[in-house]
Amino acid sequence: xxxxxxxxxxxxxxxxxxxxxxxxxxxxxxxxxxxxxxxxxxxxxxxxxxxxxxxxxxxxxxxxxxxxxxxxxxxxxxxxxxxxxxxxxxxxxxxxxxxxxxxxxxxxxxxxxxx
Amino acid sequence: xxxxxxxxxxxxxxxxxxxxxxxxxxxxxxxxxxxxxxxxxxxxxxxxxxxxxxxxxxxxxxxxxxxxxxxxxxxxxxxxxxxxxxxxxxxxxxxxxxxxxxxxxxxxxxxxxxxxxxxxxxxxxxxxxxxxxxxxxxxxxxxxxxxxxxxxxxxxxxxxxxxxxxxxxxxxxxxxxxxxxxxxxxxxxxxxxxxxxxxxxxxxxxxxxxxxxxxxxxxxxxx
Numbered sequence: 001x002x003x004x005x006x007x008x009x010x011x012x013x014x015x016x017x018x019x020x021x022x023x024x025x026x027x028x029x030x031x032x033x034x035x036x037x038x039x040x041x042x043x044x045x046x047x048x049x050x051x052x053x054x055x056x057x058x059x060x061x062x063x064x065x066x067x068x069x070x071x072x073x074x075x076x077x078x079x080x081x082x083x084x085x086x087x088x089x090x091x092x093x094x095x096x097x098x099x100x101x102x103x104x105x106x107x108x109x110x111x112x113x114x115x
Numbered sequence: 116x117x118x119x120x121x122x123x124x125x126x127x128x129x130x131x132x133x134x135x136x137x138x139x140x141x142x143x144x145x146x147x148x149x150x151x152x153x154x155x156x157x158x159x160x161x162x163x164x165x166x167x168x169x170x171x172x173x174x175x176x177x178x179x180x181x182x183x184x185x186x187x188x189x190x191x192x193x194x195x196x197x198x199x200x201x202x203x204x205x206x207x208x209x210x211x212x213x214x215x216x217x218x219x220x221x222x223x224x225x226x227x228x229x230x231x232x233x234x235x236x237x238x239x240x241x242x243x244x245x246x247x248x249x250x251x252x253x254x255x256x257x258x259x260x261x262x263x264x265x266x267x268x269x270x271x272x273x274x275x276x277x278x279x280x281x282x283x284x285x286x287x288x289x290x291x292x293x294x295x296x297x298x299x300x301x302x303x304x305x306x307x308x309x310x311x312x313x314x315x316x317x318x319x320x321x322x323x324x325x326x327x328x329x330x331x332x333x334x335x336x337x338x
Contacts, residue, residue: 025217053338061330090167101178
């Protein structure tokens with residue numbers, strides 16, 4: 001039983017798998033390229049006000065992160081539940097710690113700055 | 116023992132029906148590499164735990180940077196020190212290297228000739244090294260403009276965050292060279308495949324960290 005599973009001939013379906021894997025990277029690359037080009041272009045030509053620029057950059061960064069996870073790291077609903085849970089749990093930890101730090105330190109700076 | 120056997124049989128049946136089974140995040144090698152495939156389940160999950168703890172470290176470095184952003188203490192700020200052009204090229208280099216590593220993973224998964232795999236890995240390595248060279252050049256430009264880490268809180272935060280990513284990319288490049296050596300000495304055995312699986316995750320992960328660096332640090336600083 002330690003004998004490895006014998007080589008499966010390259011059937012059509014296997015070619016489809018290969019094509020699907022390949023297209024995953026192509027889609028990921030294409031989408032990430034667009035999601036990179038847009039904010040760089042907007043900042044280069046200062047398209048709108050600073051406030052709306054920051055919001056657009058943040059939203060596009062979030063979308064690009066999801067694109068990378070989906071197409072490069074192949075994380076999704078079809079995978080085992082624990083892996084997605086690990087990533088989501090770590091993300092929630094990150095959000096709590098980062099947002100908490102910024103909140104507390106900004107509040108502190110505001111209160112401690114001499115008028 | 117029995118469960119192992121069942122797993123094998125399951126793989127085999129699914130492979131016969133040409134269904135792909137995914138047992139870990141990342142590109143699954145699948146039934147054609149059954150030995151590595153089952154081994155990878157635990158190994159790759161462990162590596163994900165490491166990646167997520169690394170993500171926490173980066174997150175805290177980002178939080179520190181954001182906290183210190185206003186503290187320029189009269190020394191040059193983001194607008195004087197950041198240049199969008201080189202950062203844009205570095206972003207494209209890293210993104211392309213993620214794609215070429217993907218091509219390497221596909222070459223491994225579908226058992227293309229090893230020369231294809233090595234070729235894609237070499238392209239990835241070259242892109243990574245060019246990225247590092249450009250980043251070092253950025254730092255030199257910043258130093259010349261008076262942007263030293265000791266100048267202000269903002270600059271300390273910057274040099275705590277961005278070079279941390281650069282160090283990770285350096286580690287990734289060294290690891291890549293080691294993997295090439297492993298391929299040359301041992302060929303594509305299970306250990307080498309497992310190493311390449313993990314390195315691929317590491318490489319794609321660093322590209323995700325870079326999204327936040329160019330968005331938060333550079334685009335945010337110049338918006």
